[in-house]
Amino acid sequence: MSQNGKSHEHDGMLINRREFIKKGAVGAGVVAATMAMPGFMLGKAEAVDLSQLPMKYKDYNVVFVSFDALQAAHVGALGYSRNVTPTIDAMARKGFNFTNNISVASWTVPASMTWFTGVYPSEHRLTNKFSVFNPPNNNVLSNLKKLSPELMTLAEVLKLNGYATGGFTGNAGVNGIFGYSQGFDEYFFEKGKFGSMGVSIPKGLEWLRKNKDKKFFMFLHGYDMHGQNVPDEGFDYRFVEKGYDRKFTGSAAEQEALREEGLATGTVQLRDEDVKFWRAIYDEKIQRTDAKFKKFLEEYKQMGLMDKTIFVLTCDHGTEFHEHKRFDHGFSLYDELIHVPLIITLPKQKTGSVIKDQVSSIDVMPTILELLDVKMPEKAAKQLRGTSLVSGLKGKPVAKDVYFETDYRQYTYKRGIQTKDGWKLVYTLENKTRELYNMKTDPHETKNLVDQEPRRAYELEQKVFAYFKSIGHDLNARQWIPGLNPVYDSQAKGVQKK
Numbered sequence: 001m002s003q004n005g006k007s008h009e010h011d012g013m014l015i016n017r018r019e020f021i022k023k024g025a026v027g028a029g030v031v032a033a034t035m036a037m038p039g040f041m042l043g044k045a046e047a048v049d050l051s052q053l054p055m056k057y058k059d060y061n062v063v064f065v066s067f068d069a070l071q072a073a074h075v076g077a078l079g080y081s082r083n084v085t086p087t088i089d090a091m092a093r094k095g096f097n098f099t100n101n102i103s104v105a106s107w108t109v110p111a112s113m114t115w116f117t118g119v120y121p122s123e124h125r126l127t128n129k130f131s132v133f134n135p136p137n138n139n140v141l142s143n144l145k146k147l148s149p150e151l152m153t154l155a156e157v158l159k160l161n162g163y164a165t166g167g168f169t170g171n172a173g174v175n176g177i178f179g180y181s182q183g184f185d186e187y188f189f190e191k192g193k194f195g196s197m198g199v200s201i202p203k204g205l206e207w208l209r210k211n212k213d214k215k216f217f218m219f220l221h222g223y224d225m226h227g228q229n230v231p232d233e234g235f236d237y238r239f240v241e242k243g244y245d246r247k248f249t250g251s252a253a254e255q256e257a258l259r260e261e262g263l264a265t266g267t268v269q270l271r272d273e274d275v276k277f278w279r280a281i282y283d284e285k286i287q288r289t290d291a292k293f294k295k296f297l298e299e300y301k302q303m304g305l306m307d308k309t310i311f312v313l314t315c316d317h318g319t320e321f322h323e324h325k326r327f328d329h330g331f332s333l334y335d336e337l338i339h340v341p342l343i344i345t346l347p348k349q350k351t352g353s354v355i356k357d358q359v360s361s362i363d364v365m366p367t368i369l370e371l372l373d374v375k376m377p378e379k380a381a382k383q384l385r386g387t388s389l390v391s392g393l394k395g396k397p398v399a400k401d402v403y404f405e406t407d408y409r410q411y412t413y414k415r416g417i418q419t420k421d422g423w424k425l426v427y428t429l430e431n432k433t434r435e436l437y438n439m440k441t442d443p444h445e446t447k448n449l450v451d452q453e454p455r456r457a458y459e460l461e462q463k464v465f466a467y468f469k470s471i472g473h474d475l476n477a478r479q480w481i482p483g484l485n486p487v488y489d490s491q492a493k494g495v496q497k498k
Helices: 017-025 086-094 108-117 154-160 197-211 252-265 272-302 361-372 378-383 454-470
Strands: 007-010 013-016 061-067 096-102 130-132 164-169 186-189 216-222 309-314 339-345 353-355 402-406 414-418 423-428 433-438
Touching (some): 108 361, 164 197, 186 197, 216 272, 339 361, 414 454
Antiparallel strands (some): 309 339, 402 414
8 A cells, every 4th residue: 555645456456545545444433424515516507597697796795615624535526435424515505615726835925915916926926934034134025016016805805895804813834924915804823823713713603693784795714724823622523433543643743743844855755544544633633624614604693694795705725645655735736725615605595516527726816806805906807817707607618728836945946837628737846847748648647758758848838937937927037946934933943023
C-alpha cells in the first residue's frame, strides 16, 4: 500500500484514493445516505424546472460562507462516503451544486481576496502576508488599498447600493489589516490567529439581529477545519480506527511540523495508518463545523430571513494529506488543494440542481452582483475577470478553462491552467519545470505526461503565459527567486518581523 494514499494494492486489486478513504471510514463513522437520496447525482445538471426562479433578486440579502480548508473530496454532496457534512449536503440538494469549482489559489490570503475583487492574485497583489519582507526594519504587510488602490471590493459595491455589510471571521489570512474589511460596516476577526465559527457565528448573529430589517451582505468564515485549529474541548477521536498507536495526537504543533518538513525536504514521511489518522481527525473537525453551521441556520430561520436570502457556500482552498507526499496547503496546485465546493441556494428554492461544468472561484463576485441586480459602478464592472454563473443556474453551459497560481511564502512560484476538457498544466517559474495531467483519466494526478504529450504541454504553457500577460503580468519580465515571506512566527526564526 503506497504512503501517499493515491492508489493501494489490496488482495490483488487496485483501489483509488477515494476507495481508500471509504475503507478508512468503515467501522468508524456512519456512511452518508446522500448518494441514495432522490435527485442526487454527479452528472449533468438535472432537468429541473427553473422557469419559476426569477434569477433577479434585487434588494435581497446575501450570506456568503467560507469553510476554510475544506477539501472537496471530503464533502458528501461531492461524493464522500462518511457522513460529516449533512447540513452542507442538505443545502446542496436544495440549491445549485457546482461539483467542479476550481479555486484561483491554494491558500487563504490570495484565494479569498479574489472573491472580493473579482481579479486574480497577481492583480490584487495579496500573494503573501508581506508585500515586502526585508528584516529587520523594512517589513511591509500586504494591504489591498496600498497595493491595488484602483480595485473596488464586493462589499464596497453592495454598500454603494444601500446594503448593510458585516464580516465575521477567524482572523489569520482574512484579517482586516490586509484589506478584507474594505467596504464592511463591521468586520470582526477573532483574536486567535485561527479562530472558530464557534466565535464568528455568535458575533454574526448578534449583528444580524440589529440589521435584519435592512438588506444586508454577510461574510461568515471560520478556521475550524484548518490544521492549526483544534476544538476547544479537544478531539474525541470519533473516526480514528481502534488500535491506532497514537504516534500523532492531532495537535497544531504536529501539523505545523509536518507542513514545514514537507517544505524543507520536499516530502513528509508518514505511515498509511498515520494518513488515515489525520483524515479521521479532519473529518471530526468537518462534522463539528457542519453542526455549528446547522445551529446558525436554525437561528437564522427563526429570524424569518430564509425566504429573503441568497446563500453562497464555498471554500478558499482544500488541503493535502500526503496525496503528493506533503501536508497542509499553499505550496502546490494539485486537485486536493484547488478543487473546492460551491453551493448557491436561492430564496424559496425547493429543488436542487447539480452543475458539473468546470467553473472558477473568480466567478463568485460577478454571480452575486448579477443575482442581486445591483447598479454596477463602471470601475467595478471593468475590473471583473470572471463571468457570472447565472446562465448556468438557468441550465445553460458555463464550462470554461480556469487559471490558478501560488507564490506561497516565496518558497515557490507556480502558474497553471485546467482546460474545460480536462487537461491540466502547472508551470513552476523558479525552475521552469512543467507538470501535465489528464484529469479525466488520472484525476489524482499521479502521472506527469509532459514527455508523452510534449506538443500539448507546450501549447498549454504558451496559453498560461499569454493569459497572464493579457492581464498585465508578463511572466518572462522578472526573475523568480525563492525567498522568505513568513506567515507564522516560527517560520522566520532569528529575524525580526513586524
